[in-house]
Amino acid sequence: MAVRSFRAALNEALHQAMAADPRVILMGEDVTGGKGGDGVEDAWGGAFGVSKGLLGAFGPGRVIDTPITESAFVGAAAGAALTGLRPVVEIMFVDFLGVCLDQLMNQAAKFRYMFGGRATTPMVLRATFGAGARSASQHSQALYPILTHIPGLKVVIPSNPADAKGLLIQAIRDDDPVVFLEHKMLYDETGEVPDRPYATPFGEARVVREGGDAVIVALGRMVGRAEAAARTLAAEGIQAAIVDPRTTSPLDHGTILEYAEETGRVVVVDEASPRCGMAADIASLVAERAFDALKAPILKVTPPHTPVPYSPVLEDAYLPDAARIARAVRRSVAHRAARGGRA
Amino acid sequence: MSRIAAVTMPKWGMTMTEGRVAAWLKAEGDAVEPGEDLVEIETEKITNVVEAAEGGTLRRILVAPGQTAPCGAPIALIAGADATGAELDAVAAGGAVAAAGTAAAERRLVTGADGIGLSVVTANGGAAGVPVVLIHGFASDAAVWMFNEDALAAGRPVHAVDLPSHGASGVRAEATGIDALAAAVRDVAEALVRGGPLHLVGHSLGGRIALRLARGMGGRVRSLTLIAPAGLGSGVNAGFVQGYLAADRRRAMRDALRMLVADEASVTAEMVENALAAKRIDGVGEALAAIAAQTLSPEAAASGLDDLAAMACPVLILWGAEDRVVPPAAGVGATRIESAGHLPQMEQAARVNALILAHVGGAE
Numbered sequence: 001m002a003v004r005s006f007r008a009a010l011n012e013a014l015h016q017a018m019a020a021d022p023r024v025i026l027m028g029e030d031v032t033g034g035k036g037g038d039g040v041e042d043a044w045g046g047a048f049g050v051s052k053g054l055l056g057a058f059g060p061g062r063v064i065d066t067p068i069t070e071s072a073f074v075g076a077a078a079g080a081a082l083t084g085l086r087p088v089v090e091i092m093f094v095d096f097l098g099v100c101l102d103q104l105m106n107q108a109a110k111f112r113y114m115f116g117g118r119a120t121t122p123m124v125l126r127a128t129f130g131a132g133a134r135s136a137s138q139h140s141q142a143l144y145p146i147l148t149h150i151p152g153l154k155v156v157i158p159s160n161p162a163d164a165k166g167l168l169i170q171a172i173r174d175d176d177p178v179v180f181l182e183h184k185m186l187y188d189e190t191g192e193v194p195d196r197p198y199a200t201p202f203g204e205a206r207v208v209r210e211g212g213d214a215v216i217v218a219l220g221r222m223v224g225r226a227e228a229a230a231r232t233l234a235a236e237g238i239q240a241a242i243v244d245p246r247t248t249s250p251l252d253h254g255t256i257l258e259y260a261e262e263t264g265r266v267v268v269v270d271e272a273s274p275r276c277g278m279a280a281d282i283a284s285l286v287a288e289r290a291f292d293a294l295k296a297p298i299l300k301v302t303p304p305h306t307p308v309p310y311s312p313v314l315e316d317a318y319l320p321d322a323a324r325i326a327r328a329v330r331r332s333v334a335h336r337a338a339r340g341g342r343a
Numbered sequence: 344m345s346r347i348a349a350v351t352m353p354k355w356g357m358t359m360t361e362g363r364v365a366a367w368l369k370a371e372g373d374a375v376e377p378g379e380d381l382v383e384i385e386t387e388k389i390t391n392v393v394e395a396a397e398g399g400t401l402r403r404i405l406v407a408p409g410q411t412a413p414c415g416a417p418i419a420l421i422a423g424a425d426a427t428g429a430e431l432d433a434v435a436a437g438g439a440v441a442a443a444g445t446a447a448a449e450r451r452l453v454t455g456a457d458g459i460g461l462s463v464v465t466a467n468g469g470a471a472g473v474p475v476v477l478i479h480g481f482a483s484d485a486a487v488w489m490f491n492e493d494a495l496a497a498g499r500p501v502h503a504v505d506l507p508s509h510g511a512s513g514v515r516a517e518a519t520g521i522d523a524l525a526a527a528v529r530d531v532a533e534a535l536v537r538g539g540p541l542h543l544v545g546h547s548l549g550g551r552i553a554l555r556l557a558r559g560m561g562g563r564v565r566s567l568t569l570i571a572p573a574g575l576g577s578g579v580n581a582g583f584v585q586g587y588l589a590a591d592r593r594r595a596m597r598d599a600l601r602m603l604v605a606d607e608a609s610v611t612a613e614m615v616e617n618a619l620a621a622k623r624i625d626g627v628g629e630a631l632a633a634i635a636a637q638t639l640s641p642e643a644a645a646s647g648l649d650d651l652a653a654m655a656c657p658v659l660i661l662w663g664a665e666d667r668v669v670p671p672a673a674g675v676g677a678t679r680i681e682s683a684g685h686l687p688q689m690e691q692a693a694r695v696n697a698l699i700l701a702h703v704g705g706a707e
Contacts, residue, residue, distance in 0.1 A: 001450075001462075001511040166623065192358075196514065198624040204592060207612035235409060241612075255593065 001194055007187040009161035010050050013168040014088065016197040018058050021086060024172055026054060027064045027073050028090030028126075047092050048128060048187055070100035074125065078108040078177070081123035086172060093139045094127035094181060097146070108177040109152030120175040124168075130183040130221055130271060131319055137307035140315075142220070142272040145281070147179045148248040154178040154202055155249040159223035161191040163246060166200030173199055183221040203250035207259075211239035214265035214329050217256055217282055218244060222269040222320060229325035240267075240329050248278055253285060260286045264295035265332040269320050274302040296335035299328045347422040347434045348397040352406075354414035354448070354466075355386060356489035362386050363411045364418060369401045375421055378693065382418065388613060391490070394693045397421055403431050414493075448492065450511065453531045459513035461531050462505040466492045472499025473540050473565055473707060476532050478556075479503070480547025480573075481639060482587055482631055484510025484621065487546060490692035495544075495699060502535050504528055506549070508630035509621070516626060519633040521574075521646070524548075525555040532556070536563075542703050544568040546688060547669060548638055554650040561655070566706035568659045568699050571685050574647025575660075577672040579639040588632055593619065605665040605684040651675065659702040661695060663687040 004012070018024045032055040033045040045052025055063040066073040070091050077089035091100065104125065111119045131140040147155045154176055158164040164182070171178040208223060209230055218226040223244045230240045241259050245252055260266045266286050270279035279300040286298055301320045309315045352362045365383040369375055381395045403420040406412045420431050449468065452460030464485045475495055479487045485503035495501045507515035507527050518527050532541060540563050545553030550572025557564040573579055583602045590596040597615045601607040622628050637643070651658070662671040663683030671677055680687040680694060688695045 162620065166620070194620070194624055195511070196624045196626075198620070200620075200623060201591070206616055207593065210612045258594075 001192050003190050004161050004193040005187065006158075006161045006164050006182075006189045006191075007049055009165040009191075009193045010168055010182065011045075011052055011054075012193070013165040013172075013197075014051065014054055015057065017088075017169055017172040018054065018062065020197065021172075022062075023084065023086045024088065025062045025064065025080070025085055026051060026058075026088050026090070027066055027077055029066055029068055029092055031055075031090055032060070032063055032065045046090070048182075048184065050126075050182075050187075051090075070096050071103060074100035075103040075107065077123045077125070078103055078111070078121060081108070081121045081177070082111060082119055086122045086124075088124045088126060088172060090126045092128065093135075094129040094143050095138050095141050097127070097143055104153070104177070104179075105150050109150050112176065113152060121177045122172075122175045124171045124174075124178045124180050126168075126180045126182065128184040129181045130185060131303075131308045131315055132185040132221070134310070134312055134315065135184075136310040140308035142270075144179075144181055144219075144248055145272050145277045147181075148251075148278065148281070149276075152177065153249060154247065156180045156202065156247045157220045158182070158246065159186070159206075159218075159220050159244050161189065161193050163200055163206065163244075165193055166198050167202075167246065169197055170199040170202060174202070181220070185221055189224070200246070202247045203252050204246065205252040205255040206244045206246055207255065208242035208244050209240070211241040212263060213239045214267060214332050215241040215243055215256075215259035215263045216267045216269060216325060216329065218242060218269040218325075219248070219278060220271060222271055222325075225320065225322045226269055226325055228322035229329065232322065232326050233329055236330075238329060238333055245282075248281075251282075251285075253289070256282060256285060257290050260290040261293040264293050265329075265335075266290075266294070266298045267301060267325065267328045267332055268298065269301045269325055271303065271319065274300065274305050277302060296332040299332055301325050301328050346399075347402075347420055347426050347430060348399065349417035349434055350381065350393070350395070350419040350421060352412045352414050352416050352418050353384060353393055353490075354493040355389065355391070356486050356492075359386050359388075359414060359489075361411045361413045364406045364408050365390060366408050367404055367419075368392070371401055371404055373401050375399060375401050389489075389611070391692075395421060396693075399423055402426060403435065405435055452511075453534045455515075455527060455530050457515070459507070459515050461507060461513070461527060462511035463531060463535065464492070464503045465535075466501045466503075467496035467498075468500045470496070470499050473542060473703075474500040474502060474536055475542045475544060475703065476528075476535065477501065477503040478528055478543065478545040478549030478553050479506065479509070480545075480549045480571075481584070481634065482509070482618070482621075483546070483549075486510070487686065488688065491688050491696055491699070494692075494696040495703070497700075500535075502532075504531050506552075508627055508634070514624070514626040514630055516630055516633070519630060520637045521551060521555050521643075524634070524638070525552050525559065528552055529556055529559065532560075539563070540565050542566045542568070542706070544570070544699060545572065546570040547685065548573050548634075550574075551638065551643075551647050554647045554654070557656065558650045558653050564656050566657045566659070566703050567654060568661065568702055570661045570688055570695070571663060571666050571669050571671075572647065572660065573639060573669055574643060574645065575651065575672040575675050576645045576648060577670045578641060578644035580668050580670075581641075583668045584635050584639050587618075588628070588635060590619070590622075602667050603685045605663065605682055605690055609690070657702065657706045659698065661687055661698060663690065 550569035
């Protein structure tokens with residue numbers, strides 16, 4: 001057990017997975033990290049430093065720099081997976097999904113189904129996502145609802161270093177295509193991470209915090225903000241539980257419903273755009289399956305339905321923050337008091 | 344100058360550096376009896392009540408509710424009515440200075456002959472007294488001593504070992520029987536005490552291991568404390584062992600862990616997450632199943648009685664009155680700890696600490 005950054009936890013997962021299984025390969029733009037300069041290799045370990053050291057450890061046959069052509073290398077990864085490799089392919093920003101969506105949506109995601117269960121596609125597509133880095137609207141989106149919508153894909157959104165490692169190892173061991181989304185503002189977050197390899201299963205939420213007054217469901221970077229909100233609320237006497245689904249596909253219905261029923265008040269925090277997003281999806285789940293337990297309307301805390309602003313002031317205002325989350329929980333709790341609702 | 348006792352911020356586990364006062368259960372001016380609940384402390388991981396170690400009047404509250412203080416810093420002063428304000432100020436200031444000099448617990452890996460490291464957390468490593476070695480139970484780790492390690496470390500080093508395939512130790516697929524586990528712990532203990540004397544404290548399976556180890560180490564073991572030990576005749580609840588081994592999801596694990604305690608509400612979500620995370624490390628599930636098969640089976644239920652009969656050092660046996668995992672064994676002279684299940688050292692930490700300190704002190 002050691003304290004590691006989110007970035008280092010991912011790096012360790014890749015090292016351990018590649019050491020354990022020679023079928024695991026890494027592909028993407030600049031994954032060899034600075035190769036191409038005169039005599040310079042692995043100078044900075046990829047665009048975000050995640051693949052540092054892998055070229056030296058596993059060589060250019062398994063750590064492969066690609067041209068700037070997502071359509072080609074994501075397609076190549078899907079084909080490689082079909083033929084028995086376990087590629088981990090990186091697109092730098094999930095925003096670039098558009099140029100390789102057919103390879104993912106119509107090919108990788110469909111192979112098992114279209115071939116009658118006789119083909120598997122054990123590929124992982126890693127990408128950064130999320131706002132806060134002053135990267136403007138084409139490099140800051142949280143597109144996981146689009147991916148979650150596609151049957152045949154698994155979608156993973158780690159919120160902390162320990163989960164990042166365990167979920168990435170599970171993604172690599174999984175026989176289906178997995179989209180693994182790394183919030184670019186979490187790379188320097190630290191936490192305790194076990195040294196040895198371990199796999200964290202998909203479809204199991206993490207209960208971040210217990211609390212009987214309300215439950216906050218939050219993903220990715222929003223988990224930390226929900227925790228900050230819960231600390232503020234606790235000082236006011238409001239105990240909010242926090243559930244982090246960890247994967248949006250599969251989604252852990254059981255834990256979300258358990259806490260919805262236990263607390264009767266649900267606040268969903270989602271960094272994705274509000275229309276057809278995860279907040280709406282989770283709210284509909286609770287409305288359908290836990291309606292009788294609800295003491296207040298389900299509340300969503302999301303950005304407005306706009307592109308991510310480039311102006312730092314506007315970008316900060318765009319994102320849900322701890323204050324907004326806390327306000328939503330207070331509103332939910334006050335709803336019962338105002339109406340003298342069910343106990 | 345009358346006796347002034349500083350109540351300090353406790354240190355629960357090696358990662359705790361500071362705590363927050365959640366609530367004072369007594370007000371300034373209240374009379375306080377030893378053992379009475381005094382203050383509720385909250386950390387990132389856990390909330391627990393601190394009891395008064397000494398009686399008197401709660402003269403000063405130094406840290407208000409909602410405020411944090413570093414571990415070891417004075418948070419209140421208990422004294423007689425004759426202590427003057429200046430005397431209280433002096434003790435508060437002196438305690439803060441002493442706390443700033445307190446060494447943090449350290450974790451290290453002690454590598455065995457096979458190259459696999461066992462993790463040890465040491466508190467007060469520089470102290471001159473006879474060291475205490477703490478051995479946790481099946482599927483647990485050194486964190487089970489979070490409420491004890493610091494309290495026991497007054498004047499002596501306290502080493503909390505992680506067993507093979509547990510906690511931060513490496514996975515040893517072959518170290519699954521009592522003798523192999525005892526040998527692994529002995530390697531670590533020898534590296535720590537270097538031929539000197541030691542006290543052993545073992546919980547549950549760790550108690551069974553401590554018995555075997557103490558027999559092997561002979562007179563160097565000055566005292567032995569067994570908390571809810573396996574192997575003294577009462578058997579281990581197979582429902583717990585099988586439930587734990589089969590649990591691969593949160594709810595199943597929560598149900599298994601609830602069997603460990605008298606107050607089921609004390610099983611937090613984080614404990615459940617940590618237990619699942621520990622079991623998911625490659626090789627751990629298989630190693631634990633093998634350990635359970637060899638050491639917790641009905642055939643092993645009375646396997647420690649021989650070792651117990653052979654003990655030359657003083658032996659203290661503590662047992663939670665409501666233990667559902669290893670029910671109290673009859674005829675072994677155990678001290679009952681009321682309002683505790685299988686984890687009395689956590690559930691009734693102050694009482695267990697006092698009993699162990701008296702036992703260890705009496706043996707020196």
